[in-house]
Amino acid sequence: MNQFTIKDIENLSGIKAHTWRIWEQRYGIAVPQRKDSNHRYYDNENLKQILRISYLYHGGIKISKIASFNGDEIRVKAMEGLPLENGNEYYIKELLEASIDLDEERFERTFQEALKVVGTENTILKIIHPFQDKIGVLWLTDHVIPAQEHFTSNIIRRKLAVAIDSLPVIKETNKKHIVLFAPEKEHHELPLQFIYYLLRKNKNKVTYFGSNVPLDAIDTFRQNKSFDHMLFHLVTNLTNKHAQDYVKEISKLFPEKKIVMSGMLVRQITHVPSNVRLLKSMDDILKFTEE
CATH class of the missing domain: 3.40.50.280 (Cobalamin-binding domain)
Incomplete structure (x- = not known):
């Protein structure tokens, strides 16, 4: 199981650490786990919930409204619709969740859908590059989620190889x-x-x-x-x-x-x-x- 700090959560969600602490106190959301030493940390399930909350928040839903949903409702809402201006963020969120769970089928399905909708170049530039940036994979490799590096990079490498082979000599x-x-x-x-x-x-x-x-x-x-x-x-x-x-x-x-x-x-x-x-x-x- 991965353990994430509040700084990791800030980097992965694009929302400041102090904002998450305020939301935790005010709305009781994104509550971290505690070690025996009483140190706070976030686990995989925390992170997935946080990614869904940040996706909805960045999509224009007020945090007070998001806080009124239970966990299942947040998950369902995060899967609903793909407004064009927020579509790339949706794909990034889906790839992050698939990586956390080492869910190859979901990662492949999301990647393939992005390729179909926005094309190879935009998928790499606007989805894969920021995805890698967020979780510290390869181009900005700080190993926030080390177990997922090989999982994600191998799938992306295969997709790129196919795209390269399709180009004329x-x-x-x-x-x-x-x-x-x-x-x-x-x-x-x-x-x-x-x-x-x-x-x-x-x-x-x-x-x-x-x-x-x-x-x-x-x-x-x-x-x-x-x-x-x-x-x-x-x-x-x-x-x-x-x-x-x-x-x-x-x-x-x-x-x-x-x-x-x-x-x-x-x-x-x-x-x-x-x-x-x-x-x-x-x-x-x-x-x-x-x-």
């Missing part, structure tokens, strides 16, 4: 040829897969190396094939090497290439070599893939 193009990879000991491949999808969708020629790639493998490829850009995505740092040092190393090793870096560790870069470009946000990534 780019044989001739006037656009850039990009070598795409994650550095050695970087194993978070989902963000890289999505960048691959965007690049291919926008008719770039891409050589995809995947994750955990040593620089000498790229160097060997350079000796045999021509390419313009190198894009690497760095989320974690398992080599004990500062990201700035890696950027300096790759810049010197490939001085003739245009090197592009994305990922969380972009924020560690204070000195940018002349042949390096930083993509600091999803908007920057989208812009680059469309150029």
Whole structure:
């Protein structure tokens, strides 16, 4: 069973911790569990109820009205209707609940419905990305719910692979040829897969190396094939090497290439070599893939 702090609840619901405490005192909702030491915590059932309450609240229902519902009524209300402007939040909530319960059928069903309604790109950008952000999976991995990381990432990876395979093969193009990879000991491949999808969708020629790639493998490829850009995505740092040092190393090793870096560790870069470009946000990534 997972145990969540009030800070976790704030991050996952988008509602401030002090607001939850006020609602607990005033309406008797979202009441946490207590350990033998009297420390407060929230369990899986607490979290699911909180997600439903926050979904209804963000959807415009007053908290006093939500508090008048019993637990079953809150669950039913949270399943009712999908107003267009709040549809993405509904899917995010459903994916979160499915992840908490390790409910693969529900996760798959929700994912498939989102793909059908909003399309692949918007599903990833507007649903999967904020979903991962909320529970600390992959792109912002703080392991709030560690058991669910493999469960969710494997399903998403399969969906992305299908979407990528459905794209036409780019044989001739006037656009850039990009070598795409994650550095050695970087194993978070989902963000890289999505960048691959965007690049291919926008008719770039891409050589995809995947994750955990040593620089000498790229160097060997350079000796045999021509390419313009190198894009690497760095989320974690398992080599004990500062990201700035890696950027300096790759810049010197490939001085003739245009090197592009994305990922969380972009924020560690204070000195940018002349042949390096930083993509600091999803908007920057989208812009680059469309150029």
